[in-house]
Amino acid sequence: MTEEQLSPEVTKHSFRQKIWDYLMKNELTNFPLSVYDRIPNFKGATEAALRLAELEEFKKAGVVEINTDKPQEPVRFLALEANKEILVPIPRLRSGLFLHVTPVAGITKHKLRTLSKIYGLMKVGKPLGVESNIKVDLVVVGSVCVSRDGYRLGKGKGFADLEFAMMMRMGAVTQDTLVITTVHDCQVLDSLPPTLFKEYDVPVDIIVTPTQTIIVNPRLKKPTNIIWHMLSERRLKTMPILQQLKEMDEKDGKVVTLKEEDSDTEVQKPYRSQSSHLKDKKPFRARRNLAGNDAFEEGEKEKVVKTRFPKRRTFSKAKQDGNTNLSSNDMEEKLRNGDKNTQQRRRNPRPKSKSQVEFSLKLSNIYSGARIRDLKNALSERGVKPNEIVWQGCRGICYLHFNKLKKKTDLPEQPIQVDSIMANLQELRIGESTGNETDFIIVEPTKPISRIEVTDVTSV
Numbered sequence: 001m002t003e004e005q006l007s008p009e010v011t012k013h014s015f016r017q018k019i020w021d022y023l024m025k026n027e028l029t030n031f032p033l034s035v036y037d038r039i040p041n042f043k044g045a046t047e048a049a050l051r052l053a054e055l056e057e058f059k060k061a062g063v064v065e066i067n068t069d070k071p072q073e074p075v076r077f078l079a080l081e082a083n084k085e086i087l088v089p090i091p092r093l094r095s096g097l098f099l100h101v102t103p104v105a106g107i108t109k110h111k112l113r114t115l116s117k118i119y120g121l122m123k124v125g126k127p128l129g130v131e132s133n134i135k136v137d138l139v140v141v142g143s144v145c146v147s148r149d150g151y152r153l154g155k156g157k158g159f160a161d162l163e164f165a166m167m168m169r170m171g172a173v174t175q176d177t178l179v180i181t182t183v184h185d186c187q188v189l190d191s192l193p194p195t196l197f198k199e200y201d202v203p204v205d206i207i208v209t210p211t212q213t214i215i216v217n218p219r220l221k222k223p224t225n226i227i228w229h230m231l232s233e234r235r236l237k238t239m240p241i242l243q244q245l246k247e248m249d250e251k252d253g254k255v256v257t258l259k260e261e262d263s264d265t266e267v268q269k270p271y272r273s274q275s276s277h278l279k280d281k282k283p284f285r286a287r288r289n290l291a292g293n294d295a296f297e298e299g300e301k302e303k304v305v306k307t308r309f310p311k312r313r314t315f316s317k318a319k320q321d322g323n324t325n326l327s328s329n330d331m332e333e334k335l336r337n338g339d340k341n342t343q344q345r346r347r348n349p350r351p352k353s354k355s356q357v358e359f360s361l362k363l364s365n366i367y368s369g370a371r372i373r374d375l376k377n378a379l380s381e382r383g384v385k386p387n388e389i390v391w392q393g394c395r396g397i398c399y400l401h402f403n404k405l406k407k408k409t410d411l412p413e414q415p416i417q418v419d420s421i422m423a424n425l426q427e428l429r430i431g432e433s434t435g436n437e438t439d440f441i442i443v444e445p446t447k448p449i450s451r452i453e454v455t456d457v458t459s460v
Contacts, residue, residue, distance in 0.1 A: 012153055012196055019145045019187055028184055032070075032424040034383065038155055039069040039142035042184035044210030049074035049182060052140070052208045053082070057178050061137035063087065065098070065167070067160060068118055069142040070423050075182060076116040081109070087128065087136065088121050089163050091426070097166060097241050099125025100134070117419040119445060130244055136172045139164065141204070143181045147192040150203040150216040152181060162242075164202045165226045169245055175222055180206040188214065200227050232259045359418050361386075361400045361425075362446040366393060370431030378430050384421055399446065418445055 020035045022028075023042065030041045052058055052075060064079050065087040066072050079086050080103050087098040099121055107115075114120045128134065141160050145153040154160050167173045181204045188207060197203075203220035206213065226245060236242045236258070246256050363375075372391045375398065379386065386400035402421070428441045 010193055010196070012156065015153055015189075015192065016144045016156065022186055023184070026186070028186065030070075031420040032383070034424075039067075039071060039144060040184070040187070041070040042187070044184060045071040045182065046074045047210035048184075048208050049078055051210070051213060052180060052182055053078045055180075055206070055208075055213070057138060057180075057206070058082075063134060063136050064138045064140060065089075065136045065163075065173075066140040067142050068121065070420065072140060072142050072182060073116055073419075075140050076121075077113055080112050080116060087134070088125065089159065090127070097130060097163070098128040100128045101125045118422060119419060130166070130170050130241060130248070132170065132172075134172055136167060136177060139167075139173065139177060139179045141179060141181050141202070143183050143187065143204070145187055145189060145192070146181055146183060146204055146207050147189045148207070148214055148216070149191055150205065150220040151192040151194070151197055152202065152204050153192070158200075161200050161202050161223065162226075165200065165223045166241070166245060168222070168224060169226055169249075175224075177222075178205045179222070180204065180208060182208045185209045185211055198230075199223060200230055228256045229259055357387075357401050357403055359402055360446050361402075361418075361422065362397060362444050363400065363425075363428075364397045364442045364444075366396045366398065366441055367429075367431035368394070368396060372398075374430040378428060382424050382428070384424055 020040070023035050023040050024033075028040075028043050029035050030043055030045070032038075032041065035041075049072075058064075058079075059082070061084060063085045066076050066079065068088050068091065076086055076088070080101070083103045085103070086101050088101065090097060090099060101115065101121060101124060115124055141152070142154070143152050144155055164173065164179075179202060188209060200223050202222060203216075205216050205219050207216070208214075226242075226249075228246065228249075231242065236246065249256055366375075370393055372389065372393065375389070375391070379400075384400075387403040388401040390399035390401070392398055422443050422445070425441070425443045428443070430441065
């Protein structure tokens, strides 16, 4: 992608927005299809991972730190398959710094693939704190945009930069530790304005795409330590490990001064809800709701489109011609006796089709005042369509049931990707929450529960 295709407004966000728009317009992403405010799961991520695995730097590495984003999942799998130890950041650094995953002798490829997914890592990984003496040989990060001279843009939250600075403070990495990113070719620019980048931004040394490997020369300087004056008290409260590092620095005699306001260093602009480039193609969230009426026309951009869940079949009383003027006695006789067709329908109603549940998700930590309609709206906005919902809002939990995908022609059934849907539900809130990170709904796989408890969401 060339710089001419980018917005003339030179900000970090303008570059991200154009890359996201380009990926969406050209359908270059895998599930989750929406790339906004995330590291894009680009098409060709597996090919890029295989190319990365051929690098001598990867082959020689014993411990590899890899981010938890979906496009780097093949890298995690290949690292485990190559008998390497991997470190993955704990999401949003809420309860620590890393999860340490070590390979198991004789493990099957199927189990390795499960282990490389988010929920597999969370289940098996052992927490690793700042007191660890582990040394990292290679760092693999995801990106929204990179330049051939090594500058990198993530999704704008600053976690990858902070994680690297914390590793530097621990002594786990040095200036010589290689940082590699895997991206689609369109995410690589010839250059990015150096003035946009600060001392805390982590550059990359090698860029790997499905078709090429780019060695950055000369390398850019990496952050040497945590820059405390760029962090707020709010961020420290949400990350106990940061507080621990702060106390360590103060104990060493360093004067730590925090930023008074919020930690965000860049003012974010509102994201376009499914970029305007899809003129002939209806946005995913609105396709089933538009009957000659574009819900994204001017003046209607705030319209909430609810997901259409399966409705229960109902049977109305049969209408009989010429019965509108029956007396009350005649009507009672008619209802008591009925005709043969009506009686046959009552005795033998059409059986409801029962589809097999492929998997279920349990959602917990739900705000006590939330309603099921809040959940439906939130699921609709993220493109998640469960077949059934079990709502137990008073207990702060609910269950989502997903059925197997229907067969198309002679194609075999396609399994639903559990981890993809879970990734699409990350950082989900519903109801009147306080806005703290602890309000995020916890999403985890679970065994299907009895269908007797299933709520008919169409009647709520």
